[in-house]
Each structure stands twice: as C-alpha cells, then as structure tokens.
Amino acid sequence: AQTVTQSQPEMSVQEAETVTLSCTYDTSESDYYLFWYKQPPSRQMILVIRQEAYKQQNATENRFSVNFQKAAKSFSLKISDSQLGDAAMYFCAYRSADRYNDMRFGAGTRLTVKP
Amino acid sequence: DSGVTQTPKHLITATGQRVTLRCSPRSGDLSVYWYQQSLDQGLQFLIQYYNGEERAKGNILERFSAQQFPDLHSELNLSSLELGDSALYFCASSVVPAVAVSSNTGELFFGEGSRLTVL
Numbered sequence: 001a002q003t004v005t006q007s008q009p010e011m012s013v014q015e016a017e018t019v020t021l022s023c024t025y026d027t028s029e030s031d032y033y034l035f036w037y038k039q040p041p042s043r044q045m046i047l048v049i050r051q052e053a054y055k056q057q058n059a060t061e062n063r064f065s066v067n068f069q070k071a072a073k074s075f076s077l078k079i080s081d082s083q084l085g086d087a088a089m090y091f092c093a094y095r096s097a098d099r100y101n102d103m104r105f106g107a108g109t110r111l112t113v114k115p
Numbered sequence: 116d117s118g119v120t121q122t123p124k125h126l127i128t129a130t131g132q133r134v135t136l137r138c139s140p141r142s143g144d145l146s147v148y149w150y151q152q153s154l155d156q157g158l159q160f161l162i163q164y165y166n167g168e169e170r171a172k173g174n175i176l177e178r179f180s181a182q183q184f185p186d187l188h189s190e191l192n193l194s195s196l197e198l199g200d201s202a203l204y205f206c207a208s209s210v211v212p213a214v215a216v217s218s219n220t221g222e223l224f225f226g227e228g229s230r231l232t233v234l
Contacts, residue, residue, distance in 0.1 A: 033220075033221035033222075035221075035222065043152075043203055043227075043228055043230075044225070044227055044228075045158075045205065045207075045225035047222055050221070052221070091157060091158065095221050095223070097221060101171065102160045102171055102173065103160070103207075103223050104160065105150075105157045105158045106157060107156070107157045108156075108157050
C-alpha cells in the first residue's frame with residue numbers, strides 16, 4: 001500500500017522568507033500524481049500544487065514550487081516570500097493514476113508565519 | 116468554491132445516536148470519496164463510490180456505512196455514535212483517473228466538510 005510521510009509536524013518561517021516542507025512516499029507504481037493541499041483555520045482543503053509523476057519538470061504555481069525526485073520518492077514544497085496568509089496545515093498527498101484509487105495523505109505539517 | 120456540497124456543516128448529537136451526512140459531487144464527477152479528520156490529525160480514507168458502486172474501502176468502522184444514489188449524491192451513515200467519532204468528515208469527488216480525459220488532473224475536489232460533535 002502506498003504511504004506518505006511528512007517528517008516535520010511543525011515548521012516556522014519569517015514573513016518574506018522561504019521555507020521548504022518535506023514529503024516522502026512509498027510506492028511500486030510508475031504512474032501517479034502528487035499534491036500539496038493547504039488547510040487554513042477554516043478547515044477547507046485547498047489545492048496548492050500538483051505534479052504528474054511522468055513529468056520531469058518541477059511544478060510551479062506563483063510563490064509555490066516543488067522539488068520532485070522520483071527515484072528518491074521525495075516531493076518537497078518550497079514557499080517563497082512567505083505571507084501571513086500562508087499559515088496553515090499543509091498535507092502532502094499521493095494518488096495512483098492507473099486505478100480507481102483514493103488519495104492518501106501524510107500526517108501534515110503545521111506552518112507558522114511570523115511577522 | 117469546489118463545486119462539492121456537503122450538508123449539514125455542523126451537527127451536534129449524543130452518544131448512541133445515528134446521523135446521516137450528505138454530499139453532492141461536482142457536476143460530471145462520477146466518483147465520491149469520504150474522509151475522516153479527527154482533531155489535528157490527517158485525513159483518513161473511509162470509502163469510495165464510483166457511479167453507484169463501492170470501489171474501495173479504507174478504515175471504515177462497521178458502524179459506518181455509505182451509499183451513492185442514481186443522481187450521484189452520496190450519504191454517509193454513522194450509527195451507535197461514540198465520543199471518538201467526533202471529527203470533520205470530508206466528501207470529495209473527481210474524474211476517475213482510468214478514464215482518458217484530457218482535462219483530468221487527478222485532483223480530488225473537496226467539500227467544506229461536516230463537523231460532527233458527539234456529546
């Protein structure tokens with residue numbers, strides 16, 4: 001079974017600085033999707049960024065970018081120019097692309113942004 | 116707005132009771148997923164339906180059941196409730212990855228959740 005591990009329960013960053021959240025996963029599949037979701041205090045699940053495993057190029061969405069290392073099964077999220085509104089729980093997630101499959105989540109990393 | 120609608124948003128009930136949570140997926144999505152998030156924890160997969168049929172089961176208790184109706188809305192039934200069942204219950208929908216749809220991004224679209232409090 002696929003597992004997703006987020007080894008940082010909590011992280012802190014100064015406003016305008018850069019922070020990287022770590023995620024590793026375990027799978028024997030070759031085709032899959034990886035995601036980072038943000039959950040602010042409202043508890044809504046918001047998609048931050050998405051990566052298809054067959055794409056070698058790292059995904060980027062404005063201030064958010066990923067470092068996808070397929071061989072190492074690593075998928076980290078970098079937040080540049082951190083803003084107060086970035087404070088939230090961040091979940092890394094894995095989903096198989098070739099089956100009717102659910103999405104598996106890591107335990108989450110709570111990000112605090114200091115003014 | 117994700118397009119996924121969940122009702123009720125909040126529910127308070129007593130131990131031993133039964134509740135039903137409802138979910139309407141995004142227009143066109145055939146697959147519905149239910150997740151449970153206990154306080155300050157990750158999302159635990161409960162069950163998945165595709166076009167009315169159960170497709171996958173996660174850590175769903177026997178006291179819990181779900182179904183997906185012909186109009187594709189889904190209901191999660193929680194019975195003999197215990198204090199530990201207090202949680203945020205999310206419904207999500209998606210295009211099934213196995214379908215060759217160019218717009219398919221693999222993403223799950225989440226509702227705002229139903230917060231259940233068992234007293």
